[in-house]
Amino acid sequence: MSPKTYTLVELAAFVRRVFALNLPEAVWVQAEIAQASISRGHCWLTLVEKGEESDQISAQLEAVCWATSLHKIRADHGTKLVREVLQEGMSVRLRVRADFHQRYGLKLIVEDLDATYTLGKLEQEKQRILVKLQEEGLLDLNARQPLSVTPQRLAVISSETAAGWADFQEQLRDNAYGYRFSLRLFSAAMQGVQTGPEVSRRIRQINRVSETFDAIVIIRGGGGRMDLAAFDDEDLAREIAGSQLPVIVGIGHETDESIADRVANTSLKTPTATAVFLIQRMMQAEVRLLQLGRGIGRAAGLQLLGHTQSLEEMEVRINVQARTALERESVRLDQANTALKRLADQNLRQAKQQLDQYAKLLAVLNPETTLARGFSILSQDGKLITSVGEIRPGPLQARLRDGDVELNK
Known part of the structure; x- marks a missing residue:
């Protein structure tokens, strides 16, 4: 059958x-x-x-x-x-x-x-990821990246049509202090299953040109806890933690804290709060710069005052030393003047004595005096005869006390 x-x-x-x-x-x-x-x-x-x-x-x-x-x-x-x-x-x-x-x-x-079941599952997974990141030393890794004191060149990851992106731009553009920011948008999904992969991809893209920017800013408008679940993604957390640039997160939550908040360099509640933070950081840098300028001015004033006092003291010392030197040199000059006069008188007396001696010697050596004693001077052709051998044939001239005579030889 x-x-x-x-x-x-x-x-x-x-x-x-x-x-x-x-x-x-x-x-x-x-x-x-x-x-x-x-x-x-x-x-x-x-x-x-x-x-x-x-x-x-x-x-x-x-x-x-x-x-x-x-x-x-x-x-x-x-x-x-x-x-x-x-x-x-x-x-x-x-x-x-x-x-x-x-x-x-x-x-x-x-x-x-049962909404509480979903929330509970999300929280369990979140805590598991946080523990894992903590064990690997990733929670504070990006916080150790130095954030510029003047973060003006910003790579912004957000949705191009998001209200949060518009609010962020407006807040920075219309700041009351006139600070200027350079913004470049890297568009990505800010909600849903594609958020984690797209934001991660944008972070890698920005890090390839990290020298162009001061920081990465991730922003989105307000949302509930489930809206922000994408920012508890483990892969996204690793990208933020390992970023070469400091990451600033402002993803529109008031009470809940996502894993992205925990691993980021700086976490803010909203895009507007993020813009305010950046403006305040610029203002703090300006205040520090002004304080530094005033400090330099005060230090320069104190240095100038100290040098002025030193110069005044030096001027007093120089004046005292100059007067002392002048007085000392005046005494030396008087002494030299007296010694010079004494030396001049002494030299004059010695010169006079020498002249007297020379006069007496000249008187003794004067040919007239010799002729007066009976001597004569012989010459031939204008040349004095001092030896017999010098006489040649011809007349001689003899000079006596009272005249000249010619002698024939």
Whole structure:
């Protein structure tokens, strides 16, 4: 006897009765949202479960939250929170009812969600990553990158259409102190599963030209805790921690602190607060510069005063020394003058005595005196004769006391 053969409709009806008998009421299920989309007011989900040691999918089912149920869930939990939870990559706990349609197959009908479960899962994962980063010494790594005292050249990572980016530009442009900032936008997703990879890629891109900038600024406008979940990404945290440039984060939160905040050089609450921080840092640098200028002025004044006093004291000493030297030289000059007069008189007396002696000697040696004693002077042709051998043939001239005579030889 051959086994019974069912029609497809009969088999589908049988499976439907199995589900109706075994799952008559809704149950709570844990899963991860692999895909999420809104169409005609309904929320369509692909739920998966992955292995603990890998990202391989071990189970997958389709689910839908009909518009009426979605409206009620939003009323119970808040529209914003529901939107944040029902996103790709979120771990969720949903109350579902299994429904098998003979044409469309098995589908889970979502009736409610447990938002605290998702938040708890996110917090657990966040704490796990923080502990890991702490053990690897990454939490304070970027904080050790020196932030310029005048951070004016800024590489900004944000969404080009984000209100936070517009607020940031306006705040810096219209600052009351006239400081000028050079901004270059590196556009990236600021919400959703692409945020971490895109921001990480932008950080790597900026670091390749790190000499062009003073800092990296990551900003986005306000958002709830779930909106900022992308900034708890471990890979993004590692990129921020290892950046060659200091990273300033202002991602629009007032109470919660993301992992990006923990690993950044500086963390602010909003894009506007980030702009205010940069303006204040410029102002502090200007104040320090003015204080330094005043300090230099005071130091120069004290130096000038000290040198002025030294010069005055030196002038007094020079005057005293000059007067003393003048007095000493005046005495020496008087003494020299007296000695000179005495020496002159002495030299004059000695010269007079010598002249007297020379006069007497001249008188003794005067030829006239010699001739008067009976001597004569012989000469021949104008040349004095002092020896007999000098006489030549010819007349001689003899000079006597009272005249000259010619002698013939």
